[in-house]
Amino acid sequence: MSTPSHPTGRTDPSHTDLLVVGGGPAGCAAARTAASVGMSSILIEPDVLCRNLYRIPALNNVLGGHTDGTALATAITAELHGTELCRIELGRYVTELRAHDDHVTATLDTGRHLSAPYAVVATGVGPRQPHDTPWITAPPDLTLPPLWRAGAEDAEGRTLLVLGGDRPIGTFLRAHPRVRTRLLVAYPAADDYKTEEIRDDPRVTLLPAEHLTLHPSDAPSATAELLDRTGTGHPLSADAAYLALGSAPTSPPGDLIRDPVGYCPPTAQHPRLIVAGDLRSPRYQRIQTALGSGSESALRAYYTTRDLPTGGTG
Template sequence: MTGTGSHTDLIVIGGGPAGCAAARTAAGVGLRSVLIEPDAPCHTLHRIPALDNVLGGHTTGPALARAVAAELAATPLCRPELGRRATGLRAHDDHVTVTLDDGTRHTAPYAVVATGVGPLRPRDVPWITAPPGCDPLPLWLADPRAAEGRTLLVLGGDRPVGTFLRAHPDLRTRLLVAHATGDDHKTDEIRDDPRVTLLPVDHLTLRTVGGAVAAELVGRDGRRRTLRADAVHLSLGSAPTAPPGALVHDADGYCPPAAQHPRVLVAGDLRSARYQRIMTAMGSGGEAALRAYYAACGLSAPPPG
């Protein structure tokens, strides 16, 4: 059943840093927006215990999330639709239509899609063989008290490993970081930490033995070895998430801005795997909103990057 929708100036899909920046920027130039987010604004920032790469003096993800949510609440031209998910996006010659999971349909001249990425699991990567149903907790959700004095096997060398270590500089733990070739450049920031042992692998088979974890590793030199750890956590990186409909995807599932319909503007981590930072997400969200504004005014802007 289709619910009652609305027509507004801009629809923003995704309430992370990019989406919230788009809504704030749109309000700054007088555009009304509807922001669609299945959770709380910037909820993924709560998994980042330490920040050292954003402006504004915020040193933790939760602090930044609270500040962004407060600014969004003080933006009368933005109407958040929290607890709702976009299930369809259609682009027409003169407007876009976004359908929500309750059947509501919103229309606007333009839409900003900033749904970002979600965490990869062992079943999503070819270099890991894991038992059925194996779904370890991401490292950023690990309880540091439970890690004290223990050895943790970390699957993947994505950057949350460095964030975890910076957030708990006095934590006495040992991290065995097994990673594939694609993560080599990401491990530079942790390779000198004495708590880290880097394990470049071609393949890893995960098993559980009693209450412990065992992993059979095949190194890049072809040598085989067995490791044991007290627990296993994930840091495999992310995969793009996007609503179905009028989006063009590349081979990796990302949505390059320049490839999209003129009325669909992509912002944040959904654009590419190369620029996944809070600051670049916010900047791209603001830029996308300005593109919608310039287009509505009949002004041209440079092609999206």
């Protein structure tokens, strides 16, 4: 495929076949798949490629033999940097994303404008804090670290209060099978199904919660009052508190359509804005599904641009 150009024939560095917003697994898969069918792309990422993968100490549900996030992130990053048709814009973020009749325009934080016939938006999610969570009352300025930031030295011989029952708890336990720790896991009814994988670990005490009040503290230790689902109160104390509250979607401003909690359902979007990865929904937030949706998004742009049928074995 020829490089997009001005009518004069000069190469236009602000225009490409596909804009990819977000450099996680879904965005990287979109750019790599686009290149495999001859489409040029510009991938925009404010941090480093696959930044969240580096924080996953253990993997057990990803093909390819990778057993931790760092190994997978390193492999993906090397492949993207070796993809000639993909230009990577690191350290940049999109301040506005607009969909027009025949193209998409992305404005960067530098004021530059990039355009393409289609954009894959795969900006993913970020950690949810106590003040984002209706079943928790906490000091307004309180910010706690997610559990995936805790190492063996943070947990050994200590009791940790974990807010929420999200799946990083299971990842933490598998990554540190011999660490002697006690996790007090307070979680709402919406997280009941997520706790199945950790309930048999003797280091875990599950605390189904109706509400939890975190008390102010200047010390590393944490104290709280838990109201269980029978209406009974329980005082809690721990050496430290961590988060497993799940994530909040992080979409760029502009023409994306968001649901009441901030996710961007793919079927609700402008035809030229294709949402991939964790930004779609909390139901399929897995590395494997992100990779697949990113690849599918690039192929959707490819087939639609060329008005090709989507069937067959090509």
